[in-house]
């Protein structure tokens with residue numbers, strides 16, 4: 001076998017090669033692809049080949065991190081050792097995150113309950129391993145973020161899908177959770193607000209009801225709050241206001257424009273802190289030092305971050321004005337930086353629709369089946385996290401294509 005050629009192999013030939021070598025793959029590794037990332041890889045490849053691509057498929061900010069973040073990281077590099085940190089994160093960063101909850105939500109969270117993680121993705125892995133055994137049942141909403149299911153399945157945890165109705169703006173309610181639990185016991189539920197791909201936000205009352213229902217039924221509630229701060233009307237609420245048992249995941253990737261720094265955090269009930277610390281010690285030792293330095297100062301960049309959010313608000317207006325006239329029904333749009341759009345006038349195969357659109361116009365979008373295996377065939381997610389010129393250009397190309 002040629003070892004030096006491995007990087008040139010396709011995934012399939014690599015798998016075939018492994019099977020020839022009698023190395024079998026685990027069943028747990030057989031998770032579905034995260035299509036948004038596959039689409040992004042395809043669009044980026046075309047870009048490298050010289051095609052002019054407009055990225056509406058990307059789930060991350062187009063803006064760089066605020067200036068203070070870059071300056072703090074550069075200063076930290078200058079003559080200082082970039083080493084491991086405490087597994088739970090630098091104490092000063094944990095204290096700064098606690099202050100953020102006081103300033104933004106008026107909630108007192110002891111820094112001891114905060115754990116710094118490798119993006120919220122790393123936080124989910126730690127939380128699932130700590131809360132659920134193999135065979136546990138955890139509910140997620142559809143449409144929803146596909147990586148939840150993939151991580152849970154890789155850990156041998158059964159995912160239960162709650163198909164949320166459009167009439168409720170795709171929001172899962174306390175009643176839906178209780179009904180599912182009565183059919184067969186749930187061990188956990190994972191919800192987000194604002195949501196990906198719909199942007200839908202739970203009202204304060206809806207979030208409170210979910211917290212209270214989960215507490216009453218003994219279901220672990222994980223509240224994904226990574227799109228907090230990205231709203232265009234109502235402000236967001238944190239589950240920490242309504243339950244001492246809720247586990248909150250958050251991230252520096254979205255509002256704070258630090259996606260590639262791979263840093264986020266968890267707020268935990270006290271008794272979970274030490275088990276998560278033990279897992280983090282062994283799984284990753286610590287979160288990258290420089291990212292922690294940058295994250296600590298990013299809270300002071302309010303003005304820059306708010307300017308970015310104002311840009312998203314403008315992009316969102318452009319899309320909301322343009323899309324209905326072209327025949328696209330916008331399914332929901334409260335927060336985050338996405339619109340979830342009905343394409344049934346044009347196609348009942350969102351994968352095919354996105355591929356043809358990319359091929360014909362160079363506009364990248366994400367097929368709804370990534371988020372909702374059944375109903376997502378007639379939906380597409382558009383991200384408006386890029387510059388406004390990209391949004392205007394995408395609408396121009398889309399209009400010309402449909403004409």
Ligand SMILES: Cc1ncc(COP(=O)(O)O)c(C=O)c1O
Nearest residue numbers: 059119120121145196251253264
């Ligand atoms: C709803 C939701 N949760 C979590 C994540 C993970 O982000 P990160 O690991 O960068 O914090 C994403 C990323 O797109 C997301 O959309």
